Amino acid sequence: MSHPNPGSTPRTRVRRLPEKAAQDRAALHAVLDAGLVAHVAITTEDGRPFVLPVAYARDGERVLIHGSTGSRLFRGLAAGAPTCLTVTLLDGVVVARSAFESSMHYRSAMVLGACTVVPEQDKATALDLITDRLLPGRRDELRPHRPKELAATLVLALTLDETSVKISDSPPDDEDDDLDTPIWAGVVPITEHFGEPVSAPDLRFDIAPPHYLRTWTR
Amino acid sequence: MSHPNPGSTPRTRVRRLPEKAAQDRAALHAVLDAGLVAHVAITTEDGRPFVLPVAYARDGERVLIHGSTGSRLFRGLAAGAPTCLTVTLLDGVVVARSAFESSMHYRSAMVLGACTVVPEQDKATALDLITDRLLPGRRDELRPHRPKELAATLVLALTLDETSVKISDSPPDDEDDDLDTPIWAGVVPITEHFGEPVSAPDLRFDIAPPHYLRTWTR
Numbered sequence: 543m544s545h546p547n548p549g550s551t552p553r554t555r556v557r558r559l560p561e562k563a564a565q566d567r568a569a570l571h572a573v574l575d576a577g578l579v580a581h582v583a584i585t586t587e588d589g590r591p592f593v594l595p596v597a598y599a600r601d602g603e604r605v606l607i608h609g610s611t612g613s614r615l616f617r618g619l620a621a622g623a624p625t626c627l628t629v630t631l632l633d634g635v636v637v638a639r640s641a642f643e644s645s646m647h648y649r650s651a652m653v654l655g656a657c658t659v660v661p662e663q664d665k666a667t668a669l670d671l672i673t674d675r676l677l678p679g680r681r682d683e684l685r686p687h688r689p690k691e692l693a694a695t696l697v698l699a700l701t702l703d704e705t706s707v708k709i710s711d712s713p714p715d716d717e718d719d720d721l722d723t724p725i726w727a728g729v730v731p732i733t734e735h736f737g738e739p740v741s742a743p744d745l746r747f748d749i750a751p752p753h754y755l756r757t758w759t760r
Numbered sequence: 761m762s763h764p765n766p767g768s769t770p771r772t773r774v775r776r777l778p779e780k781a782a783q784d785r786a787a788l789h790a791v792l793d794a795g796l797v798a799h800v801a802i803t804t805e806d807g808r809p810f811v812l813p814v815a816y817a818r819d820g821e822r823v824l825i826h827g828s829t830g831s832r833l834f835r836g837l838a839a840g841a842p843t844c845l846t847v848t849l850l851d852g853v854v855v856a857r858s859a860f861e862s863s864m865h866y867r868s869a870m871v872l873g874a875c876t877v878v879p880e881q882d883k884a885t886a887l888d889l890i891t892d893r894l895l896p897g898r899r900d901e902l903r904p905h906r907p908k909e910l911a912a913t914l915v916l917a918l919t920l921d922e923t924s925v926k927i928s929d930s931p932p933d934d935e936d937d938d939l940d941t942p943i944w945a946g947v948v949p950i951t952e953h954f955g956e957p958v959s960a961p962d963l964r965f966d967i968a969p970p971h972y973l974r975t976w977t978r
Contacts (some may be wrong), residue, residue, distance in 0.1 A: 546909050547943075558831050579850055579864070581799035583809035591801035591809040595848040603813075614775050630813040637957075637973075639892045641902050642909040646797070650813055673859045683943045684859050691860040713960045724945055725901045726967045731955035739846065739855075742931045742945040749944045755855075758948065 545603050545703050553654060554706040564707040572719045573651040574600040575705055577629040578676060582607065584618045584625055598627070599675035604661070604699045606618060606668050614698045619657045627653040627700055634731040638714035639723050647729060650708045657698035680752025732758035763821050763921050770870060772924040780923040791869040791925055792818040795847040796894060800825065802836045802843055815847070817893035822917045824878070824886050834914045837875045845871040845918055851951040856932035857941050865947060867924045875916035886915045892905060897972025952978035 548570045549556050556563035564570070580598045585591050594615050598607045609616035619625055634647035649692045659683060660668045666687050673681050714727045736758050739751035765779045766788045766942035767774050767931045774781035782788070803809050812833050816825045823845060837843055853864035880884045884905050891899050932945045954976050957969035 553887050558828060576854075579844060579848060581803045581811050581848070583811045583844070585803045585807055585809045589803055589807065590842040590872070591803045591811075593799050593801045593809075593811055593844045593846040593870070594874075595846065595866065597864060610776060624799070624808040626809050628799060628813065629809040630797060630799070635796075635895065635954075635976075637895060637898065639902075640909070641887060641899070641905065642913070644891070644895060644898075646815060648797070649815065652811070654808070654810075669859060675864070677853065677855060677862060680855065680862075682968070684857075685938070685941065686861065691858070692952070693966070695860070703874045713958075713962070716960075716962075720903070721962060721964055723903065724965045724967065726957075726970050726971065727960040727963060729958045730958075730973055730976065731958065732952060733955055734950060734952050736853075737951055738951035739944075740931075740947045740949065742934075742947075744934075744939060745945060746939055747942045749942065751946065752944050755948055760851075760950065 545701070547705055548599065548705045548707040551704050554652070554704050556706055556708060559708070562710050564709050569583060569709065570702065570705055570707050571647045573631065574605065574629055576631055576649065580605070580607070580627045580629045582619070582625060582627045584613065584615055584623050589620065591650060597672070601671050601673040601699070603670070604701045606672055606697060606699055608669060608672055608695055609696045611694055613695050613696070616698065620659050620696050622702045624656050624694055629747045632712045632732050634729045636714050636729050637727055639720040639727050639728065643716050646710060647731070648710050652706045653700055653702060654704040655700055657700045660697035660699055665692050665695065667698050669695065673726055679752070683752070702746055736760055763919070766925040768936060769922050772870070772922050774924055774926060777926070780926045780928050782927050785926065788869055788920065788923055788925050789818060790955070791867045792823065792847055793868065794849055798825070798845045798847045800837070800843060800845045801834065801929050802833055802841050807822060815858065815890070815894055819844070819886070819889050819917070824829040824890055824917055826890055826913055826915045829912055829914050834916065837916050838877050838914050840874050842874050843918065846915040846948045850931065850950050852947045854947050855945055857934045857938040857943060857945050861934050862930055864928060866928050870924045871918055871920060872922040873918055875918045878917055883910050883913070883915050887913065897970070897975065899969070906959045954978055
């Protein structure tokens with residue numbers, strides 16, 4: 543099964559700042575695996591786009607998302623509407639010697655296509671995969687899905703065929719004639735962290751946060 | 761000048777989990793002011809949505825974005841294409857007693873509408889406002905914009921008229937019959953931080969990172 547490389551189709555070729563485009567699938571996978579939330583778009587009948595944040599998980603050469611059967615976004619995507627799923631990780635602020643060259647460090651992946659509905663018999667496995675990805679270690683403690691929960695959930699898959707990846711991780715790229723300006727330039731990194739777990743107020747047992755939470759990293 | 765409250769127009773009413781909808785403009789402003797990157801959508805002629813990350817700044821009752829005159833997204837938006845600008849801040853992972861109730865803490869704002877082009881004579885001021893927002897303190901050190909930089913930049917404004925805000929910040933909301941399960945439940949917070957500034961390798965002067973960077977917080 544062959545999947546085109548990022549940026550290799552007419553609609554995904556990176557035209558703006560092409561030097562920031564990554565063209566290998568490993569880079570695509572790495573960006574998708576580093577994120578927790580994707581922004582997913584759908585176009586309504588009158589041609590207007592909507593963008594909503596959704597949790598997601600990569601499963602090999604596809605991305606899985608799940609949502610309520612009552613969600614207009616998920617119902618539209620389940621019906622095969624064209625979509626764009628974008629994941630962006632913000633890594634820093636680039637402080638250049640001009641406002642014009644100041645920018646951000648980021649990693650961003652875009653996936654174009656249309657979703658397919660994960661069939662009933664595969665839904666529980668797909669949801670478990672999403673749980674494993676977003677809450678690693680948790681699944682062994684959880685009860686099985688209930689039929690009414692599965693019935694209330696749409697699980698959709700989007701294949702990683704039309705994709706692009708852009709990574710901005712360079713120092714400021716100032717014009718030559720700005721380099722003699724005696725002001726500081728550089729990058730202020732942005733990092734994300736998991737904090738101390740906060741127990742639910744309705745916890746009925748004296749249970750410490752489980753060890754696997756300590757393995758979660760951002 | 762009156763602007764409708766978040767969620768008060770037919771297209772912005774929050775239907776899924778309406779208890780998470782915030783309906784005051786202060787909440788809208790707070791979410792927009794807390795983010796650095798928005799996901800902005802445009803629909804192409806064949807009805808397919810594209811979503812791209814852009815830096816932005818709130819300016820009163822509008823959001824300003826800027827991009828290259830060579831960007832298809834910005835050219836399309838400048839031509840008046842309908843858009844959706846969504847800002848999402850991820851605040852934590854909600855670890856419930858079931859996979860079904862597990863979710864995220866987040867703050868999300870959505871702005872619908874069409875952009876207007878900030879006219880030439882107001883462009884420098886608008887760009888300065890974006891700089892002040894994303895790099896507070898920096899502007900006093902920067903040289904003025906050059907005419908060719910202004911000419912290469914589109915600055916667009918999107919009015920905060922059709923908006924919605926959703927805030928998820930509650931503990932796990934498990935089913936009653938799950939509360940006797942002797943497993944931990946709670947929230948793992950996610951926080952973002954600015955790290956130690958990294959000087960540009962081509963810095964020609966022995967200049968320490970400026971003090972105003974220390975005031976930047978996430």
